[in-house]
Amino acid sequence: MPDESTILEVTNLTKTYDTGLQAVKGVSFSVKKGEVFGILGPNGAGKTTTLEMIEGLRPITSGTVILDGIKTVEQPYVVKQRIGIQLQSSAFFQNLKLTELLEMFSDLYGSTVNPMELLAEVGLTEKASSLVKNLSGGQKQRFSIATTLVNKPVMVFLDEPTTGLDPQARRNLWELIAQIKKRGTTVILTTHYMEEAQFLCDRVAIMDDGKIVAIDTPDELIKQLLGRGFKPNVEVPPATLEDVFIDLTGKHLRD
Amino acid sequence: MYLLISPENTYAINMNQTTRSFLALTKASLKMYYRNKGAIIFSLLLPVALMSIFGFLSKGGGSSLKISLSNHATSEISKKFVDVLKGVDAFKIVEESEETAASELGKGNIDLQVIIPEDFGNIEDGKPVASNVQTRFNKGKPQSGQVANMIITQIVSGFDKRLTNSQTVLDVKSEGVTTNNLGYFDFILPGLLSMTIMQLGIFGVAFSFVSFKASGALRRIQATPVHPIYFVFAQAVTRLLVTLATATLLVGLGTYFFGFHMIGNYFYFTIVAILGILIFLGVGFAIAGWAKDETQVAPVANLIQLPLLLLSGIFFSRDGFPSWLKTITDYFPLTYVSHGLRKIANEGADLTQIPGDLIGMIVWVILVYAIAIKLFRWE
Numbered sequence: 001m002p003d004e005s006t007i008l009e010v011t012n013l014t015k016t017y018d019t020g021l022q023a024v025k026g027v028s029f030s031v032k033k034g035e036v037f038g039i040l041g042p043n044g045a046g047k048t049t050t051l052e053m054i055e056g057l058r059p060i061t062s063g064t065v066i067l068d069g070i071k072t073v074e075q076p077y078v079v080k081q082r083i084g085i086q087l088q089s090s091a092f093f094q095n096l097k098l099t100e101l102l103e104m105f106s107d108l109y110g111s112t113v114n115p116m117e118l119l120a121e122v123g124l125t126e127k128a129s130s131l132v133k134n135l136s137g138g139q140k141q142r143f144s145i146a147t148t149l150v151n152k153p154v155m156v157f158l159d160e161p162t163t164g165l166d167p168q169a170r171r172n173l174w175e176l177i178a179q180i181k182k183r184g185t186t187v188i189l190t191t192h193y194m195e196e197a198q199f200l201c202d203r204v205a206i207m208d209d210g211k212i213v214a215i216d217t218p219d220e221l222i223k224q225l226l227g228r229g230f231k232p233n234v235e236v237p238p239a240t241l242e243d244v245f246i247d248l249t250g251k252h253l254r255d
Numbered sequence: 256m257y258l259l260i261s262p263e264n265t266y267a268i269n270m271n272q273t274t275r276s277f278l279a280l281t282k283a284s285l286k287m288y289y290r291n292k293g294a295i296i297f298s299l300l301l302p303v304a305l306m307s308i309f310g311f312l313s314k315g316g317g318s319s320l321k322i323s324l325s326n327h328a329t330s331e332i333s334k335k336f337v338d339v340l341k342g343v344d345a346f347k348i349v350e351e352s353e354e355t356a357a358s359e360l361g362k363g364n365i366d367l368q369v370i371i372p373e374d375f376g377n378i379e380d381g382k383p384v385a386s387n388v389q390t391r392f393n394k395g396k397p398q399s400g401q402v403a404n405m406i407i408t409q410i411v412s413g414f415d416k417r418l419t420n421s422q423t424v425l426d427v428k429s430e431g432v433t434t435n436n437l438g439y440f441d442f443i444l445p446g447l448l449s450m451t452i453m454q455l456g457i458f459g460v461a462f463s464f465v466s467f468k469a470s471g472a473l474r475r476i477q478a479t480p481v482h483p484i485y486f487v488f489a490q491a492v493t494r495l496l497v498t499l500a501t502a503t504l505l506v507g508l509g510t511y512f513f514g515f516h517m518i519g520n521y522f523y524f525t526i527v528a529i530l531g532i533l534i535f536l537g538v539g540f541a542i543a544g545w546a547k548d549e550t551q552v553a554p555v556a557n558l559i560q561l562p563l564l565l566l567s568g569i570f571f572s573r574d575g576f577p578s579w580l581k582t583i584t585d586y587f588p589l590t591y592v593s594h595g596l597r598k599i600a601n602e603g604a605d606l607t608q609i610p611g612d613l614i615g616m617i618v619w620v621i622l623v624y625a626i627a628i629k630l631f632r633w634e
Contacts, residue, residue: 057477077480085478090469095290096283107279108479110272133288147475 007033007155008054013063015049015210023049026063027211031155036177036187038201039077040194045208047190048088050234051157054188055085066152081109083158084148088163094133096178098124098143101132101148119191122146123253138169138253145176157178162196167242168253172199195242270479284434288493289292298459302451302505310513313437319347320403321365339410340369345438346403360391367392367403392574401451401572402439405601407561409518412602439519441516444509444570445596448502449589452528455498457542459558461552464490464543474634484632491536499525500534519599523606527599530616531592537623544631563589583625591615594602 008031015024024046030036039047052058054065056076065072072079087116092101119125127135135143140162141194148156158177162170170193177200181187191197197204198218205215240248326337341348349365356368367448370389377384384549388411392400467473476483509515517524538559546552566573566580567589573581584590595612598604606613 055478057474077482080478081480087471087472087474087478089474092475093283093467094470095286095287100286102284104279104283105479108476108481110275149455209290 004145006032007068008188009064009066010054011064012051013050013053013065014061015046015053015058016061024053024061026209027210027212028063028214029205030213031149031186031188032202034181034184034186035202036189036200038197038204039188039190039207040192040197041202041207047207048087048159050207051159051188051190055083056080056127056250057085061197081151082154084151084153086144086148086156086161088140088159091222092132092144095131097129097131098146099128101143102147105129105147107149111151113150118146119143120151121179122151123172127177128136134178136254138165138172140167141169141173142176144178145173149180153185155186155188158187160190160192162191162193166254168251169244170196171246171251172253178213195240273485277485277489280476280481280486281492284486284489284493285496290453294463296457298451298455299501299504301454302447302501303508305450306444306447306509306513308507309447310440312439315414319368320345320399322348322367322403323347323359323365324350324369324371325356326371327373328371328375328377329373329380330376333371334362335413336376336410337370340407343406343410345406357391366399367407369407378436383505384436384485390431399439401574405442408602428452440509440513440596443570444506445513445600446593447509448528448568448596449503449567449593450564450594451501451505452498452531452559453535453563453589455494455501456532456537457479457539457556459497460490460536460539461542461546461556462549464540465546465549465552465591468543468634469548477633487540491540494536494539495529495532499528502528515600517600517602519601520605523604524596524599526591526606527595527609530613530620531588531596534588534592534619534623537620537627541623541627541630544627547632550558563587567593569593579626586615588619590617591613591619 006016011028013024013027014022016022026044027050029037039050041047047238049058054067054072055058056072056079060073066082067079068082070078070082096104098119099115102113106113116125116128118127121144124139124143124146126137127143132140132143145156145158145161148158161177162173174196177187177189189200201218203215203217204221205212206221207213216224287300309470322340324337326333326341337350340346353368353370356365360368368391370391372386372389373387374384375388377386388407390404390407392404464487471485473483476486506515506517510517542552542555544557546555564578566584567587568584569589573584573590576584591612595609595616596613598609
């Protein structure tokens with residue numbers, strides 16, 4: 001039985017496409033209320049497919065998903081009403097202003113938002129009346145996250161939110177995600193940047209070839225690896241090249 | 256992929272919320288269209304340019320229509336009728352025997368041969384005798400023949416109304432019928448509108464909708480509690496409004512600059528136009544629903560629009576076609592649209608007089624949407 005604090009329960013989830021390709025091969029995990037849960041894995045591991053099945057965007061071949069007490073398969077529209085989804089391609093209607101899009105999305109959820117407040121939260125106040133097509137990559141990602149918040153969701157799904165961003169924009173987005181967590185919203189994200197997962201996630205699941213190969217807190221996973229007698233084959237310097245880059249170019253955003 | 260909402264999901268459909276979502280999507284669609292200035296100008300460019308060319312050509316007036324007339328009747332009305340024909344600015348009339356006229360027509364020296372039968376305008380028991388004016392035109396120059404024929408049909412129907420409405424045949428007034436001085440431009444404008452309706456439907460919808468699909472914007476709507484079919488409806492409403500506005504603009508320009516004559520009723524005209532728009536919006540959605548991205552749209556859209564453009568008789572009459580081709584093109588959607596519009600604009604028909612066109616268009620609407628639903632892929 002899932003305890004009180006479980007918000008998402010995924011059991012034996014599988015996805016087999018018409019082509020016979022088995023993208024997800026029996027995935028089970030649970031996410032606790034208020035945590036940031038990461039799904040890590042190389043390209044093609046089945047991260048996005050798993051997320052989309054949980055979100056009700058892709059039909060489930062077998063297995064169950066219970067989100068906030070509701071079965072996704074039975075009531076996908078109720079589930080969608082309660083969650084915020086950021087897709088991997090943050091494409092929107094290019095010829096609309098940010099405020100117009102936020103109003104449109106809040107109408108679709110039947111909720112009311114103050115677009116300026118939401119834009120202030122993601123640091124886009126100055127861009128309020130710009131068209132989406134005139135935003136930089138980092139701004140688009142931040143705006144994309146703002147659109148997932150219009151319905152005050154219990155849980156937001158972020159699919160590779162920092163892919164393709166420069167280090168400054170990436171760190172800025174980390175701060176935004178930490179801020180969302182502070183509001184008490186559960187976050188589930190996918191990434192293939194390990195330092196990002198280590199920085200943001202309370203717990204991570206590592207996926208490979210459609211299966212979860214490990215699931216725990218980042219610290220515990222590292223401890224387990226070292227316990228197996230692992231030795232890094234090079235001396236790890238106490239700073240990384242990215243630290244050098246940030247030190248030289250500063251933390252401020254360039255977009 | 257499922258297109259319509261399955262029953263288990265209908266719980267979330269609350270009428271107010273549905274309306275709110277639909278209005279929000281329609282508002283967004285209209286704003287996006289309005290901001291895409293390049294596309295607006297481009298969609299107006301071709302019809303306005305074509306209209307100007309046809310308009311100036313027909314305004315030049317240098318090319319009057321050559322008509323040969325053989326009058327076998329002796330009645331007063333037939334004489335009046337001949338006078339009226341001679342009074343039409345666009346006609347150059349020669350009276351000659353049927354044989355000479357036939358040979359002139361064969362040589363292409365005249366556009367139309369008109370034969371007035373012996374009983375034309377005769378009155379028996381105080382009632383006019385049913386009689387048909389016979390016309391023949393040169394298949395090599397169908398457009399001139401068609402226009403001349405159209406004007407004469409107009410005049411004859413004018414006489415007919417006078418005769419049946421009043422007892423005294425001599426009351427026929429030539430002024431009353433010559434006001435409808437129809438010309439080639441009047442024949443062209445409904446064709447031009449048909450073309451515009453088709454192109455805005457097929458190209459406008461197919462390209463913009465497939466780009467929403469390819470960019471992932473449609474998927475983003477799917478991530479909300481609103482079914483993306485509402486976005487399809489919102490787009491359809493937007494395109495319907497835009498096409499009607501464009502058609503109104505073209506009719507306005509045609510009337511103001513080139514003296515377009517609307518003999519019939521603008522309300523009926525609009526109904527036929529809306530049916531036409533529905534057909535071609537459906538074609539656009541079928542293409543966009545099937546295609547994965549823009550590169551798949553262009554060849555299919557052209558493959559559909561070119562034969563329709565050339566073979567539906569929108570700029571010239573189909574009378575010159577071999578009979579098998581004429582039979583096939585009778586069933587083309589654009590044939591119904593342009594024929595319907597023309598009947599109303601040029602001959603003053605009401606909806607009961609164009610049942611074939613209306614049925615044809617309705618069948619096409621049903622067919623096209625059935626195909627669109629079958630082919631639709633959300634991603």
